[in-house]
Amino acid sequence: MEIAKLYLQNFRNYKNEKIQFSSGINVLQGQNGQGKTNILEAIYYLLTGKSYRVRKEQELIFWGENAFHIFGDFLAYERRLSLESHYLDKRKIVKINHVPCKKLSDFVGTINVVFFSPDDLIMVKGGPAERRRFLDLHITQLNSRHVHLLNDYNKVLHQKAALLKSSIQTSKVSNIEIWNEQLLDLGSKIIRNRWRFTQIIAKKSKEIYYQLSSGEEELSINYLALGHQDVEEALHEFPILLEEKMKQEIERQMILVGPHRDDLNFQLNGKSARIYASQGQQRSIVLSLKLAELEVIYQEKGEYPLLLLDDVLSELDIFRREYLLEFIQPIRQALITMTSAEKPSTEIASLFQVDKGHIGRIN
Ligand SMILES: Nc1ncnc2c1ncn2[C@@H]1O[C@H](COP(=O)(O)OP(=O)(O)O)[C@@H](O)[C@H]1O
Ligand SMILES: [Mg+2]
Structure with missing residues (x-):
């Protein structure tokens, strides 16, 4: 399972941002507090209806705004699947392939995700x-x-x-x-x-x-x-x-x-x-x-689930890091956040620079 595209509107520190991911290892690098974890949080929210960090959706809305919107294009079992999560007027709306979905529990588990968070x-x-x-x-x-x-x-x-x-x-x-x-x-x-x-x-x-x-x-x-x-x-x-x-x-x-x-x-x-x-x-x-x-x-x-690794490399010794990166090579897609100091030697499919709520592709 993999995510091909993500589009965020007024989610956390993202005003209006589109990202296109690749298969394989995608690295989101940047200094502290730039919005790396927020990206993983948005994907996790889209797939599970829950935030990893907070219970209140209100906190996920860009300060001063009154709604957020997350759009994602996924691939699973050779099918494309588009998911949307809207939060406005204190209400959640979820759409699958543009059709509103009544119960989120009917959907959760269609696209599996494994999230490592500190x-x-x-x-x-x-x-x-x-x-x-x-x-x-x-x-x-x-x-x-x-x-x-x-x-x-x-x-x-x-x-x-x-x-x-x-x-x-x-x-x-x-x-x-x-x-x-x-x-x-x-x-x-x-x-x-x-x-x-x-x-x-x-x-x-x-x-x-x-x-x-x-x-x-x-x-x-x-x-x-x-x-x-x-x-x-x-x-x-x-x-x-x-x-x-x-x-x-x-x-x-x-x-x-x-x-x-x-x-x-x-x-x-x-x-x-x-x-x-x-x-x-x-x-x-x-x-x-x-x-x-x-x-x-x-x-x-x-099929492998989508793997999201937030700040995983810090505090692992060099051997453990290498083992981890080796382990995830055969996985279909992994998104890893890190500060630039931790840049791995492994082959990376896409490298993104995250800077104050903006994302630029480096390779
Ligand atoms: N609701 C919000 N509206 C605007 N900015 C936010 C909101 N929630 C968090 N932020 C900002 O997002 C940044 C933290 O993003 P995060 O993804 O955790 O950083 P990191 O790159 O270190 O993982 C902080 O600068 C914080 O001020
Ligand atoms: Mg972080």
């Missing part, structure tokens, strides 16, 4: 919610039903939480049991999906990390479901825990059992990465995960 480092050092978000987002790209599962599960959580907080004590237990049944059913499916995805991604990222660290370090990733590494054990325990913890849940007015509290555990050479990994190692872990995801999507979909 913000992703929080996945290693941050709380479990970040890691669950990674898992769910990426499972969704391959299996859109996972979104519905999550939505249904969250609704049940919401209802159960309201019940736990309510002051009506009579019939509370039997009502909680009703919600627990659904929580068990939906939660078990979520656990299976996440566990299955982790198995695949863990194996691939282990191989990639091993290469990336010249065979020096071993990365292991485990999904911890209800505190268990063994998924069958977790699923067996699930109904028992729901029963056991009910009293405590009522006392504390909190839901204590379910996959909304699960985690992913990263280890380097058997030691917790969250506690011990250096900045460069964290970056390498996230990078290995993203490259593994790229391979998984390729295997499932038969």
